[in-house]
Each structure stands twice: as structure tokens, then as C-alpha cells.
Amino acid sequence: MDFNLTDDQQMYVETVRKFVRNEITPDVMERERAHAFPLDIIKKAWEIGLMNLSIPESVKGFEVDIISSALIVRELSYGDTGISTSAMCNDLANVVIAQHGTEEQKQTFLKPFVEATVISAFCLTEPGAGSDNSAMTTFIRKGEDGRYVLNGEKCFITNASYASQFTVFCKAGSPGGLMIACVIIPYSAVCDADIVTQPSGGREITLRGGGKITTGKPEDKLGQRLSNTATVTFEDVVLEDNQIIGNRRLGFRYAVDVLDYARPMVAAIGVGLAKRALDVTLEYTKERKQFGQRICDLPVARDTLVEMWKRVELADLALMKAAVKVQKQADDRGIYASLAKNVAAEAALFCTKEGLHLHGGYGFMSEYEISKLARDAHIIDIYEGTREVQNMIIGRELV
Ligand SMILES: Cc1cc2nc3c(=O)[nH]c(=O)nc-3n(C[C@H](O)[C@H](O)[C@H](O)COP(=O)(O)OP(=O)(O)OC[C@H]3O[C@@H](n4cnc5c(N)ncnc54)[C@H](O)[C@@H]3O)c2cc1C
Numbered sequence: 001m002d003f004n005l006t007d008d009q010q011m012y013v014e015t016v017r018k019f020v021r022n023e024i025t026p027d028v029m030e031r032e033r034a035h036a037f038p039l040d041i042i043k044k045a046w047e048i049g050l051m052n053l054s055i056p057e058s059v060k061g062f063e064v065d066i067i068s069s070a071l072i073v074r075e076l077s078y079g080d081t082g083i084s085t086s087a088m089c090n091d092l093a094n095v096v097i098a099q100h101g102t103e104e105q106k107q108t109f110l111k112p113f114v115e116a117t118v119i120s121a122f123c124l125t126e127p128g129a130g131s132d133n134s135a136m137t138t139f140i141r142k143g144e145d146g147r148y149v150l151n152g153e154k155c156f157i158t159n160a161s162y163a164s165q166f167t168v169f170c171k172a173g174s175p176g177g178l179m180i181a182c183v184i185i186p187y188s189a190v191c192d193a194d195i196v197t198q199p200s201g202g203r204e205i206t207l208r209g210g211g212k213i214t215t216g217k218p219e220d221k222l223g224q225r226l227s228n229t230a231t232v233t234f235e236d237v238v239l240e241d242n243q244i245i246g247n248r249r250l251g252f253r254y255a256v257d258v259l260d261y262a263r264p265m266v267a268a269i270g271v272g273l274a275k276r277a278l279d280v281t282l283e284y285t286k287e288r289k290q291f292g293q294r295i296c297d298l299p300v301a302r303d304t305l306v307e308m309w310k311r312v313e314l315a316d317l318a319l320m321k322a323a324v325k326v327q328k329q330a331d332d333r334g335i336y337a338s339l340a341k342n343v344a345a346e347a348a349l350f351c352t353k354e355g356l357h358l359h360g361g362y363g364f365m366s367e368y369e370i371s372k373l374a375r376d377a378h379i380i381d382i383y384e385g386t387r388e389v390q391n392m393i394i395g396r397e398l399v
Helices: 007-034 039-047 067-079 081-100 103-115 187-191 251-285 299-327 333-358 360-363 370-382 387-398
Strands: 120-123 139-144 146-159 165-173 180-185 194-197 203-204 212-215 230-240
Touching: 007 039, 007 067, 007 370, 039 081, 067 081, 067 251, 067 299, 081 103, 081 120, 081 146, 081 165, 081 180, 081 251, 081 370, 103 187, 120 146, 146 165, 146 180, 165 187, 165 251, 180 230, 180 251, 187 230, 212 251, 251 299, 251 333, 251 370, 333 360, 333 387, 360 370
Parallel strands: 120 165, 139 165
Antiparallel strands: 139 146, 146 230, 165 180, 194 203, 203 212, 212 230
């Protein structure tokens, strides 16, 4: 097993590090405080090829392998995990099209992402269906003219307020049905729609083909304030046949495939954040002196720094193993994707908690980055399936 990066992977890492140094780090704290979506940074990330990594070459996409994608997401997350979450969310929404769409659907639904900075949303979670996605009630039903119509409400949707394409998981037939479908509300339809933006930041998108999409007021979040999160409601949205991905009864299987792809990416977000927490803490404890010594030289504090480093490295190993398993489509990829997600979330939580502690009272001050990182870390243990959900997957595989 070779742990050295290939030349291409090294190039990706260096490119993203430079991007983070130049575009994110200088004013990330001010931007975060303003809680404003960093569209300019997202556009620059698109321009230098740090977004839409999963789009196939057949559509002139980058089709970046999973290991390299994880490295890119990890390095971007070192800058800010709200930004990396927003950027990665396009792949979360689009990978199902790359994996299960027809060639025509790939051309129609993925091409716009190659041509311009288009933002997309992955709509799975609902108010009554979080960890238990099977309880979703958003549904499609055939209308009298033979076309499907989509109705329902999704919540906590990343990029919702800026998205011009929506990937939606829904029941096929009726809200209480068992079969799940995956449908796309495409860029072309949203661009052509009549869009009214409310003072609250919510949008009403009246589609020419029939129906309306409403996005709610952007959520006021504890952390990851540079990502956008809002509800999305679909009201009598008329669909053409080509807007349904694959078999309209196999959406649940497709969602599992998406999450197998996405969990290593969330693990990468966790590793990037944990590493940043370690680095800002090292920097601080090398400067700050108490009892005539640098904090980092006090034995008990040194032990904490060592423990933080170990957690980062172990999470990175788990991430790389999961990325290799998913890349190779190994039968046991699910358990390793869940392991990596949990271990990285634990590393992020541990390193931010202990890092903040090693900053003493200063860590509790909002001007110190460690306090922002500590707020950001919590969501890594929650989205893409909570710690308990990952443990359920691991437990099921084990026995
Ligand atoms: C900032 C943010 C961005 C997000 N982005 C997206 C997105 O883009 N698209 C999308 O579809 N979703 C998104 N989500 C939703 C996210 O994936 C869900 O919040 C998450 O899956 C948990 O669902 P829930 O919030 O309903 O919690 P619940 O499912 O209600 O869980 C509450 C608690 O109960 C525990 N629990 C639940 N079931 C069990 C069980 N069987 N055994 C033991 N414990 C259990 C959970 O682990 C958790 O601790 C986002 C969420 C946030 C906060």
C-alpha cells in the first residue's frame, strides 16, 4: 500500500492550499460574522475547478476520482467548512445523475455546471423524516394528462436559497407509499421561471411548465455560517418523464449510493476542520507563556496537543481507507464510509473542544478562530446521517 500522493493529487492539494491562503483565510472571520453567503468565493472555486468534481468526462466534466476529491474537500475545509459544504453540495446533488442518469440526462442536467457557476441542492430531509428517510411524505403522482406532479416540503437544505437545480427524493405514487423516486428540477426550468425574492431572503419560483418552488428564510445557524440552509417546498410541480432518474421505484438505493459517495467527503470536512483546530492551537500555545514557559511546553498541555494530533492522523487514515473502498466500489465500502465519517466527526469535536480549552479564556472570545471552529464542528456529527445512524450501519454489517 502506497501512502504517497500521485503528482496529480499533490497538485490538487497545493492548488487548494493556495486558494485557501489567498481567498479564504484573510477575511474568513469577518465574513463568518456577517453570516453572508460567499458567492464570490464559490465563483472563484468554480473557475479554478474545485467544484463539480463528480461530473463525467462525457459531459466535459472533471470526473475526479474519490481519493482526489476527498483531498480537495479536506484542504478546502481547512479554510472553512461552510464554504466546503456549499461547494461539495453540488456533487451531493449531481452524483446520482452521473451514476444512474441516461446519457441524455447527463447532458441536460450536468452540462450547465460545466459551463457556468450553477448551484444545486440535494433535497432528502423533511421535517418528519430526518434519520428515518423512509418516513418522507414528499411525493409524485401521475396527473390526468399522464405527467407526474411533485408536492412536499424539505428542510435543512444546503444551498437552497441560491440553487437553480434541485435533486429531490420523494415517494412514488402517494405520500404513504413505500417506493422512493429521484427527480430533478433542472437549471433550464428554474432559469426560465418567474422568481420573486422576499425581503427575508426566501424565494418564490413559479415554473413555466407548471407549479411553484418556495425556498424559506435562510436559517440562522450555530456554525457553518458561510453555508446557506433553508426549507424548500414543491407545490404542484409538473415533471416531464426525463426528469425522473433511473427506475422511479429505486430511489432509495440511489440515495444509499449518493451517501456512500458523500460520507467520505463529510469525513474530509471533519479532518480539514480538526487539522485547522490543531494548527491554530499549536500557533497559540507556542506564543502564550504561563509559569515562565510556553503553554505547549507544559507537560499536561503537551499531552493534549499530542492527543489532538493523533486524532487528526487517525481520522485521515480512516478517510483514505474509505475513499479507496468507495473508489473501488468494494462490497464493504459502506461500513468504512460510516467509520470515516464518525472518526472524523469525533476528531473535529475533540480538537475544537480541547483546542478551545488550551486557549483558556481567549478561546471563549469570538475573535479567536478556535471559537468559530468549535461551533462549526457540531454539524459534522449530524449531517449525512448522525453518529447513531453510522453506528446502526456499522452494527448491521458487523452482525
Ligand atoms: C446545516 C445543515 C445542513 C444540512 N444539509 C442537508 C442537505 O443539503 N440535504 C438534506 O437532505 N439534508 C440536509 N441536512 C439534514 C441532516 O442530514 C439531518 O439533520 C440529519 O440527517 C438528522 O436528521 P434530524 O435533524 O431530523 O434528526 P433526527 O433524525 O430527529 O435525530 C435526532 C436525534 O435522535 C437520534 N436518533 C434518531 N434515530 C435514532 C435511532 N434509530 N437510534 C438511536 N438514535 C437515533 C439521532 O442520532 C439524533 O441524535 C442538513 C442539516 C443541517 C443542520
